[in-house]
Amino acid sequence: MIRTVIFTIVYLVVAELLEFAIIPQFKAISAEQVNIILQLRLLAMAGILIGLMRGRMSGLITALFAAALFGFSQLPGYLGASIVSFGLTAYLAGVISFHLRLQSFLSRLFWIFLLLIGESLLHGLVRRIFWHYTAQDFTIYTWIALLLTALFGTLLMMLMAPYLKRYQIFSRE
């Protein structure tokens, strides 16, 4: 539990700094085609990772904190959509990890990638409902960015899972 909390806090702080303090500086020098790194969904992935490793409720709580960081680091208009998209995908991550054995690299990568896509679509849908504008288009760079985020998450999960993950398949939640 303590390890989970520490890992979550560290991950959220680093993700926050990366997404809102470090990566935007590259915007000044990057060409338009290099928008890949500007679209990493690190905070969205926080709940997904914890959900996969620690279960749905842990993922949900983590997603709430991640959504708060995401929403309060920008102008109003992102908080509500983040709560919905982060929370739902984190919960789903917990459900997936409960029913499936995600032991291999590719299986983890696949599900994390899928969940990130779902999160992005849901986020755009909620904003479209309430803000009445076209959500960000899914360009090739968006796909690549999500894949890179998923790759990062998979590597992190491979690293941290032995310390955090419990075998859901034999546990009763």
Added chain:
Amino acid sequence: MASLSNKDQSVNWRRRFQWTSLILVIVLGLAVAAFESRRQEEAYRPWGIVYNTLAKLCDPVRDKMLKVVMIGRRVGNIWDIEKENEKLRRELTRLSVEHQLTVEELGRLTRLSTFASWQIPMDLSLLPGDVTGVITDGDGFLMIINRGRDDGLRTGDSVVAQSGLVGLVRRVMDESALVQILSDPLSSTGAVDRKTRARGIVHGAGRGQPLRFTLENEGEPVDIGDDVITSGFENSLYPKGLMIGRIASIELNTSGLPYARIEPAIEYSKLDEVMVVLPLNRSVTEDDTTTKGLGSYQIVMPLATPGTSGMADTDGATTGVLPLTMDDMTSATTQTLATSGTLILEMTTTATAATTVTATVDEDDTGNSGEKSE
């Protein structure tokens, strides 16, 4: 029906709790999104402290990261820096030169604009020129200007500047001229005290020295501070009324006669622009190889006619132009310019500089006749 075991019940409760939590989170998210969309910027206010806290967390990192990014950018552009520097250096040099020229031109235009207020006689015109060089030899002071024969200048034309008289054109080339400055010891002009109307001659006394104003009538009063201007009399080289200078002192010469020292109106060594005073009716196309007051004469000799004796000048040339110079007209003589078997071309010069060129046909009219006099 068998009742559920405690464990199953707790699992059910847990599941219900989880689903309920999820639903609550979704409802919360939608409610917040609705609130944000309706209130927009107002939604920010209650949470300002959270925003500020997060900003305080991110800002230092943001600033540091920007520096790192800029360093990386500079390193990445290092091979373009030299090119950029070279381009900027050239641009800077060009702009510096342009700036200097512009400042100089502005000053020049400012100075020239003062000429606009001049009231010049109706029969005169002013031709602007630039001082392009200076020839000094002891006390002598000759100025080179960028106007010459092609611009209509003639030897003897007056040269003036913003403050007054500069001197006289002494030699004219095609595109430049030499001007003898008033302070040159060989320079002199008729002058008059503007206030007392005392007349005299102003002589140059050497470079940097005050001019000497020798009075025609030593009894005539002049005062220190009086302006001295050109008298413009009939035989004067200068038009009337040009400022020469101001009387600085009155002294006695070796004979005990008074003369005035005049401080020139112009600092000749600092002149950049001048004006040449030209008569309005002067034709620029006249070819002047003589002194002022004499016209130009060109006698085109006819081609030699086969079978007849053609015209030949004293050197035996039968074609070409016979330009006449001052040397040709210095005395009252009749000169034969050219002859043929039937035609004599003569030029007669009198002491009053009237010159007549006469073609005399001896036997038949070859068509080469004319007369020009001045």
